[in-house]
Amino acid sequence: MSLDATLNDWTKLRQTHPLPGSHPDLKWAMAIDLDACTGCNACVVACYAENNLPVVGKEKFAAGQAMHWMRIERYWNEADENAPEQGAQFLPMMCQQCEAAPCETVCPVGATNHTNDGLNSQVYNRCIGSRYCSANCPYKVRYFNWYNYPEQVKAWPEPLPMQLNPDLTVRTKGVMEKCTFCVQRLTDAKNNARTEGRPIRDGEVTTACAQACPTSAITFGNLSDAHSQVAQKWRLQRVELDKDKQLKDIDGSHPGLRGYRIFEDLRPYPSVMYLERVRDTQA
């Protein structure tokens, strides 16, 4: 291959992007207000409760094998790392349900795909555990079942299995898992709405993390419903799902807007918009 051809191919690499309006009816998305997030971890525990996440214990946690689909990252300001006068910064991080997910393209068996309602699906019974998807994920939000947690690790001694949510499985060894935007709740909501012959109302269904959050920092809903809270937030912040660089960032207009997406320049087109944390510098 000539150098020219290599360079030519390289510039064409990942030039795909989601077409606007590809999810005309349902596109699940989130907006997370980092000024409201206090880092309390209510969302983390709610996620454990809802999604049958195993508790791995100290040793496996040390080996990096924790299973928290939602995690709170805590950062200190680089400028005052030794004297944090502006407090800490907290980042709730979970699967961003990218429209051009780097994980979807590399699964050897097609266990991770994009659903019609805009989620990145993870099909446990198809997964063979190559872990290529988690290698590709820039957010590192994919978690692998290194052990057979029920039987090997005894993560649920009796009677703890009675707490498990029957709407989803307990994953077996060798399978990748990640945040699903509580797809079991979404499926139930879609089902109820279909039976009643109406579209899903905004606020009718929400994820476990959004429901628990004491400051309502997480807003979840249907981005394709122009009247939903989350769609209004994205619109007001001038963040568009199918752009890898937002217009407001290119022309620097609207500097007071807070909405942004993490690693947007890597072009995965995530479905989670974060609102910048605000600090009163005059305090």
Add this chain to the structure above:
Amino acid sequence: MMSHTILGSLARRGTVRAARAWLLGVLGALGLALVSGWAWAGDKVEQPIEFPHDIHAGKMGINCMYCHTYARRSKVAGIPPLRKCMGCHENIESVKDKPRIKKLFEYWEKKEAIPFKKVHDLPDFVRFNHERHIQRFYFQLGRPVQEVCGYCHGNVAGMTVAEKVEPLSMGWCISCHQKDHPDAPAGTRVNFPRMSLADSPAQEPKAETSHGPNDCWQCHK
């Protein structure tokens, strides 16, 4: 080794031999089909009480959903609660001495649920929603109830206890979902293609009607 596979023989031998290999392959598949026809067809499951569907659904013509009442409003169709059986049978004097009825009353006296064996037991990683199917075929399209339930459960009105007569495997479910329903209201519309391709001409997105769920997460949990 290549020579032992059908493909291998096709590659190495000539056309006639290839055709023979192909015929063998087809006959083998058909034979497999016959054999497998037995493999999934109803091994009659032994139940604590041999409930006669033929009397209730057959002779009496009771609507399936009279007893399996949850089918239209839940993911699970449900075995009817004991109260449902007693609702009729505490008033039917003529059969009170029958052995199966006596057994029923024994359970009711003890307020103990009858431990039926699950006949159509999908694996735990499958999410099958009865409500959606009943809503579509029975309520929306108005098909007769025994045809609707019978499509998957067979001619229950001709059985005593239920028997599994269809494979209920993913391929079997998909075979129905792949039928084209041009008039069906779309599930969740998606504009296809979803992603642009760098050096393809700009594509006109077209809404694809759903043939039923075409994303894995509708049915797999």
Add this chain to the structure above:
Amino acid sequence: MKNLQRRDFLRVLGWGGASASVAACGFTSVDSGVETVKSYVEPEDFNVPGVGIYYASTCTQCEGLCGVVGRVRDGRILKLEGNVASTINNGKLCGLGQASVQHHYNPDRLRAPLLRKDGELKPITWAEAMPILLDRTAATRDGRFAFLTGPVSGHFKVLAGNTTEALGSRQHLVYDPLSTRINRVAAEQVLGSGAPRLLLEQAQVIVSFGADFLDTWVSPVHFAGQYARFRRATEDKPRGTLVQIEPRMTLTGANADRWIAIRPGTEGVLALGIAHALLAARPSAAGAVPPALVTAATAFDRSRVLTDTGVSAEAFDRLVKLLQDRSPAVVLSGPSAEGHVHGYSNAQAILALNWVLGSVGKTVVAPVKSPFPQIAAESGDTAALRQFADGLAAGRFDTVFIHDVNPVYSAPAFLKIPELLPKAGFKVVFAQYRDETANLADLVLPVDSSLEDWGTHVAPYQGENLELTLQQPLMERLYPDGTRSVGDVLLEVLKRQRPQEYKGFADYYAYLRAALVANRAAFAPIDGDDEYFWTEALSRGVLHVKAGAEAHGAEHAPARLPALELDFAGATTPAGDPYPFTLAPAVRALRDGRHANLPWLQETPDSLTTIVWDSWAEVHPATAKRLGIVDGDILEIASASGSLKVQAYVFPGLHPDVIGLPLGQGHESMGRYANGIGVNPFRILDPVFDRRTGELAMYATRVRVSKTGTRTNIVSDEGWKSGNLKTQAGRKLVAVLPADKAKLSEEV
């Protein structure tokens, strides 16, 4: 066989398309005749298999007492959510509340009563235990009885009090290891009420002296909801500003716009200094300020304050300017300011700032007055523990009941509770686990979890409505022969002691129902007969108490300016102390240790340090450098009262003279998720008490630090697997926008 199916699927494909269309011929995971499916027997109409039913109850994990609804499927409680009907939490629920289900399904729950025979606790049946309990109690003479409980409210408080009274005693001791009594007494003194309503969302500035209102102080979910609105800007109100002043960064401090590290114990000095500066700028305001404060403040000029507190001149000036420019404000006092010999004076000085700032009647208002003081919350204190210890030492108790507290664990070693407890004649411990106190009991009675019990609760901190929250079982008892409701047991004791009064109540459920139905006129009306009222109340989970017209929403200031008793003697520590550091015992998710056996809470990383499954000693970076301490060094932290060995964690959120230690770990006996994990800082607390209230001064323990020479790897979520990243390393992860640039009022 099942595990092979995925591989077989691929093999089948390899045979060519033909076989795939014959539906994987028998290579299917669909079973038939293997599993059993049981129907219901006689369900309610609304009980549809596959659809969850939500029942309302109360979360009892902390004193917030939020309303919850439990999702029940097939007769099992799966998960809790917040109850939107409660104005305490408005449908939200914290991680502690979510973890209640793990108390209920905990594998280490006691499943049978235990009786001490020949020096050992042996399992017995309830049929054997009850007569022993009733006989021993009935034999108690001359009121030689004590009932040590945790914080109480509602009808359980009534029963506990009545039980104590029926046994001729006045010793219903309400003990809270994390007592907020100093705050309550000071608030009563200065603000006219022990638990005033704090309208945080209406404030422009919140100055909190160590009150961790977002995580562990008073009613965190309620305040978090207010905080969210406080931060939002509208056309009429800009975004609020939070300043946190404390010796050790709490979660609330981590969320402050300005976090100020202060020399421990000098919070009152700072408050007086602020008062001094504000009054100096506006002398006319002095008329609305308690005279004692005006007088005291004159001595606290800027330079003295800066020297005493260690706060920088820049920080002090900015804070004063902020309070001058923005209004209304609210000033809060927290445990780190109150936990000293002069803690009461600190609290008064801090709370009195609300007068200087004109907050009283605006953002600090009187709470709705309850018409039922007998069920109002009694929050407990540590003085109760000292009373208990004194009583034990004097041999005053023949029979002792202990419920909902673990004094053998949470009492400081100097009180010698493990040695004193055996002096009581007959010790009955009501517990869910075989914890440290249960191990010293004569009779251990296993109680129902909060998700299988009845109750009524009145939260110590009420929102805009005065509420009584109901607690009902969210499923049948897990161990029908193993546990009983503590209310039922007390009722049995009362029936024996006072048969005439209590014989009409079959059980605790009947007692509660009768009590509420009899008083239904006191609640916001529910039209219908008594049966309807009761079921409607249970389904809502919350009853709004009708308060008198004059008591509701009384947004007025107390009629008179309060008199203050300020006494800062002994506030400063002499130089050359052999114990150069102040210990900051931090309240974290495990609270007073009662939640240590919940795996979700052990596995959830600590918000500030991300450490899991362990304790740690927080050391300031400058101190660490000076002493040559790095992350993971095992340190010996020693006070005059005891010592601990614990891993070091270099943590910037500290005053350099402070060592932080989280509370709640270090159990020797509780369960598999708690035993042997971490250390228990309660043990090494010094015998220092607040001068005025007698409360244990939690932030007055002095320690010295030495390296043991060993080191361990800290297990945390920011650990080596995450690249040890404590900063964002130049990436835009959490972007921060200055408030003057943000256009918040335009947001949705």
